[in-house]
Amino acid sequence: MPPLSEADSLGLETAYLAAKRSYDAGGIPIGSCLVHHAAHTPKVLGKGCNMRVQKDSATLHGEISALENAGRLKAAVYRGSTIYTTLSPCIMCTGAILLYRIPRVVIGENHNYVGGEALLKQHGVEVVVVDDARCRELMERFIREKPEIWYEDIGEETPRGHT
Amino acid sequence: MPPLSEADSLGLETAYLAAKRSYDAGGIPIGSCLVHHAAHTPKVLGKGCNMRVQKDSATLHGEISALENAGRLKAAVYRGSTIYTTLSPCIMCTGAILLYRIPRVVIGENHNYVGGEALLKQHGVEVVVVDDARCRELMERFIREKPEIWYEDIGEETPRGHT
Ligand SMILES: [Ca+2]
Ligand SMILES: [Ca+2]
Ligand SMILES: [Zn+2]
Ligand SMILES: [Zn+2]
Numbered sequence: 001m002p003p004l005s006e007a008d009s010l011g012l013e014t015a016y017l018a019a020k021r022s023y024d025a026g027g028i029p030i031g032s033c034l035v036h037h038a039a040h041t042p043k044v045l046g047k048g049c050n051m052r053v054q055k056d057s058a059t060l061h062g063e064i065s066a067l068e069n070a071g072r073l074k075a076a077v078y079r080g081s082t083i084y085t086t087l088s089p090c091i092m093c094t095g096a097i098l099l100y101r102i103p104r105v106v107i108g109e110n111h112n113y114v115g116g117e118a119l120l121k122q123h124g125v126e127v128v129v130v131d132d133a134r135c136r137e138l139m140e141r142f143i144r145e146k147p148e149i150w151y152e153d154i155g156e157e158t159p160r161g162h163t
Numbered sequence: 164m165p166p167l168s169e170a171d172s173l174g175l176e177t178a179y180l181a182a183k184r185s186y187d188a189g190g191i192p193i194g195s196c197l198v199h200h201a202a203h204t205p206k207v208l209g210k211g212c213n214m215r216v217q218k219d220s221a222t223l224h225g226e227i228s229a230l231e232n233a234g235r236l237k238a239a240v241y242r243g244s245t246i247y248t249t250l251s252p253c254i255m256c257t258g259a260i261l262l263y264r265i266p267r268v269v270i271g272e273n274h275n276y277v278g279g280e281a282l283l284k285q286h287g288v289e290v291v292v293v294d295d296a297r298c299r300e301l302m303e304r305f306i307r308e309k310p311e312i313w314y315e316d317i318g319e320e321t322p323r324g325h326t
Contacts, residue, residue, distance in 0.1 A: 052235065059222070059231045059259065068222045072215065075320045095258025095279070096222065100318040116258070155263040157238045 004130065007042040008106055011035045011084035014047050015108065016134055018062065019086045022049035028153055029138045030087050032062035034070045037104070038080025045081065046070025052153050061153070062086065063093035067100070078102050086135040090115040090154060098123055108135030112143060113154065167293065170205040171269055174198045174247035177210055178271065179297055181225065182249045185212035191316055192301045193250050195225035197233045200267070201243025208244065209233025215316050224316070225249065226256035230263070241265050249298040253278040253317060261286055271298030275306060276317065 004012065011033055018031025033047035048065025051057040060068070063085050078100035086108035089097065094116025097105060104126040110117065111131075120127050143150045147162040167175065174196055181194025196210035211228025214220040223231070226248050241263035249271035252260065257279025260268060267289040273280065274294075283290050306313045310325040 056235050057231060058233065058235055058263075059227050064222050064227075068220060070221065072219050072221055072315065075315070075318050078318060090258070090262050092255065092258040092262040095253070095255040099253050099255040100221075152235065152238070155238050155241060 007035060007037055007082075008084075008128075008130075010042065010044070011082060011106060012086075012108060012130060012132065012135075014044055015062070015066075015084040015086050016132070016138075018047050018049040018066075019135065019138060022051075022054070023138060023142060025054055027051065027053035028149060029142050030062040030085070032066035032083060032085040034066050034102075035082050035084065036077060036080055037082045045073065045077070050153065053149065059092070061090060061093050063089055064096060067096055073100075075101070082106055084108075086132075087139055088113050088115040088117055088129075089120075091119070094119055097125065104128070106130060108132040109139070111136050112139045170198060170200055170245070171247075171291075171293075173205065173207070174245060174269060175249075175271060175293060175295065175298075177207055178225070178229075178247040178249050179295070179301075181210050181212040181229075182298065182301060185214075185217070186301055186305060188217055190214065190216040191312060192305050193225040193248070195229035195246060195248040197229050197265075198245050198247065199240060199243055200245045208236065208240070213316065216312065222255070224253060224256050226252055227259060230259055236263075238264070245269055247271075249295075250302055251276050251278040251280055251292075252283075254282070257282055260288065267291070269293060271295040272302070274299050275302045 014033040015031040019029040023029035028050035030050040046069035051060035082104040088110035151158040177196040178194040182192040186192035191213040193213040209232035214223035245267040251273035314321040
């Protein structure tokens with residue numbers, strides 16, 4: 001993996017800090033941000049974290065939170081943006097990326113979960129997996145500490161031996 | 164199309180009324196609800212409408228609103244539920260249905276838009292299209308009246324001649 005560009009470093013760091021804040025608040029440590037890379041200077045349009053615990057939310061995954069925080073945007077803005085997420089996006093968040101035809105997704109890690117990466121690629125989305133150790137370790141820690149919340153977040157029963 | 168069951172009539176009517184309330188508030192007339200069909204008596208777990216206009220939201224489509232309103236549910240509850248929506252679900256909402264493995268989707272109409280029905284079927288989800296005239300006419304009317312808001316909602320530029 002070559003070193004990240006300045007814009008990608010900014011995006012991934014912003015996503016990681018959102019994930020860390022979520023962890024510190026007792027929530028699921030997944031963070032995301034949307035960056036308008038087509039702008040003269042890359043600009044963070046929105047950021048957020050998973051809000052299952054903080055808002056008892058079933059739909060505010062990190063990526064959905066970031067898109068919601070970005071607000072109502074023109075189609076062309078999404079087309080010139082990259083979405084950063086600390087963890088491989090689930091199929092709901094994958095669908096949101098496809099809906100708005102965001103052309104590029106940068107993923108912190110996909111050791112702890114693999115979501116809709118194949119579907120993204122099928123639709124021509126550029127998918128970059130950074131394999132960032134901080135993202136991976138934070139998520140691993142959360143899954144070990146609160147497995148039932150993690151499995152709830154991906155719509156699964158907690159496997160035996162994990163409670 | 165055979166007549167709807169009592170549970171399906173309840174679900175579709177609930178979704179339609181949410182759509183109509185949204186229209187009356189100046190919003191996009193798409194409504195949805197989640198019904199636990201596996202319960203002894205079918206129970207509405209959550210309902211909602213598209214909130215693009217009302218909350219300046221880029222992610223609260225009808226189905227996402229209904230799932231958010233239902234709150235945090237156990238995996239098994241989703242598996243015993245039907246989601247009703249007045250319009251064919253977009254790829255984001257399709258992804259949400261797949262994430263929670265909701266086994267059954269009842270769609271008011273798909274004349275005005277066809278979303279992820281094929282992907283749902285590929286994953287074994289039962290898809291029922293009712294072709295309800297009220298749902299179709301309400302949505303047609305909105306697209307005619309406010310095309311730019313509708314195209315924004317599906318991440319598209321408004322086609323020429325529609326503004
Ligand atoms: Ca907003
Ligand atoms: Ca809630
Ligand atoms: Zn997700
Ligand atoms: Zn949708």
